[in-house]
Amino acid sequence: MEKFLDELTKIVEDAFEASGYDGIYGKMSLSDRPDLCQFQCNGALPAAKAYKKAPFMIAKDVVEKLENSDVFEKVFTAGPGFINFIVKDTFLTQYLNSMKSEEKFGLKAAENPKTIIIDFGGANVAKPLHVGHLRSAIIGESIKRICKYLGHTVIGDVHLGDWGLQIGMVISELYRRKPELPYFDDNFSGEYPKEPPFTIDELSEIYPAASKLAKSDEAAMEAAKKATFELQKGKPGYIAIWKHILSVSTADLKKNYGALNVEFDLWKGESDAEEYIPDMLKYLNENNYTHKSEGALVVDVAKEDDTYEIPPIILLKSDGAVLYGTTDLATIVQRIKDYNPDEIIYVVDKRQGLHFEQVFRCAKKTNIADEKLKLQFIGFGTMNGKDGKPFKTREGGVMKLHDLIQLIKDNAKGKLKDDRDFSEEETEEIARIIGTAALKYGDLSNAVTKDYVFDLDRFSSFEGNTGPYLLYTVVRIKSILKKAAEDGVNASNSILTPTNNVERDLMLKLVKFGEAIEGSYEDKAPNKICEYLYDLSNLFNRFYHENKILSEEDLNKKASWIALLKLTLGILDTGLNLLGIESPERM
Incomplete structure (x- = not known):
């Protein structure tokens, strides 16, 4: 299936072409005035410069071509030449029903699947994991899952510090x-x-x-x-x-x-690259890429058009010792030899940006990596305490990751109601799931490069933009579907057209699933999925409060709503899984 917005764009592009203009101007986007319309096209404004014609006149020409459309309920112009759209409910539900029956809700697999290595984790052996390792693990795992979901072959490597x-x-x-x-x-x-x-x-x-x-x-x-x-x-x-x-x-x-529900395909470390270093250094020396600087062996990686200083990368110190840059270059050699990847992604603290800039430039300049291999650095910000400084224990030390996980699990356990009929074992498991969701969503809902404040109470709240709130929404839907099944109410084969505004809004959010996932993949930004899931949860909860789903007397409408809930649940569960978050059956 084409993404919903792409289908609309194709129709509007055809209208531009039918009006004598280039179809490139027909790109659709979400409306920035949802009180007026659902979608908009601003192409008439740039088209006006190309065709030396008033944008309003171009917009008017295009609108005339779409007046009898089977897709749009209303098409109208606004301002100097904006074109606004409201889609027909019949088209909306037709698309939803196709999503419902398609694998991955109609999301198309990558046309040219890549082999992608993701380097994340980066723990040093002999040391316990601490909070400084949290973001690499959580972000890297989510990016890995998103890439896999789109059909790429993904290899996650922990890349241990085990040789220094x-x-x-x-x-x-x-x-x-x-x-x-x-x-x-x-x-x-x-x-x-x-x-x-x-x-x-x-x-x-x-x-x-x-x-x-x-x-x-x-x-x-x-x-x-x-x-x-x-x-x-x-x-x-x-x-x-x-x-x-x-x-x-x-x-x-x-x-x-x-x-943390984080898994690696490879448990390799710096030591695995050791055997590649001698031949790599020999190649670099024989091809005159290296020179001596104050006794050290270096490669110049600065460029004439640099706007900031890029020092040479040091491969051997004056005493012959190798450095991280040497090992990272040799690891690229190893990965090319073993996996021939199309892309290597490094999920590392953003303060390592200069180091990886040097490594990537050296790999490209020396042809260790050819032009088709994409080397990408995803630098993440710091998890800080409420004082704005890197998160510490109350005693001022670096908190072990195990202790942080236990802390947030205990916090979640304390918020579970005592009057539930949960066994002690089930309570522990639910608290683990909720605590992990609070921790991971609290991290992933921020832009990757952004520093953020770790706020235990806010992250573990069952209200607001939090992991527990999303889980509560999922559990609510599961509960409704379970009760419906007990009452003998089955989902209809087809979702019917919406009967009220909030139902329509929920449907419109569901059809944007493909945009959310692909946008997150393109930008390597799990926070885009978080934003989508939060908006979807809010719309479902509005729908739930404004409609008596289980007591609805119109059986066709009820069966349609059950089908709509099943689709909503499937998309929420899928999105949470892409974030590395489990959902409980009840809570």
């Missing part, structure tokens, strides 16, 4: 605490223990202790750097410790990401 100095810090701290472990015995020749020498809780304590010591003790920092160097050179005992760190950390990460 933090690993050397853990190894050196472990040596200080347990020097007797076989990993530190250069003469050890047996099999290393299969059980890790630490739990996730112990590991979570080891790293901050090591980091704190290294910042104040030069010898400790040197020991960490030495351990990192020896690990990356393949020292067997350190490789064994590293594998323990990975297994313990990854199990915990999967648990915490899973609590």
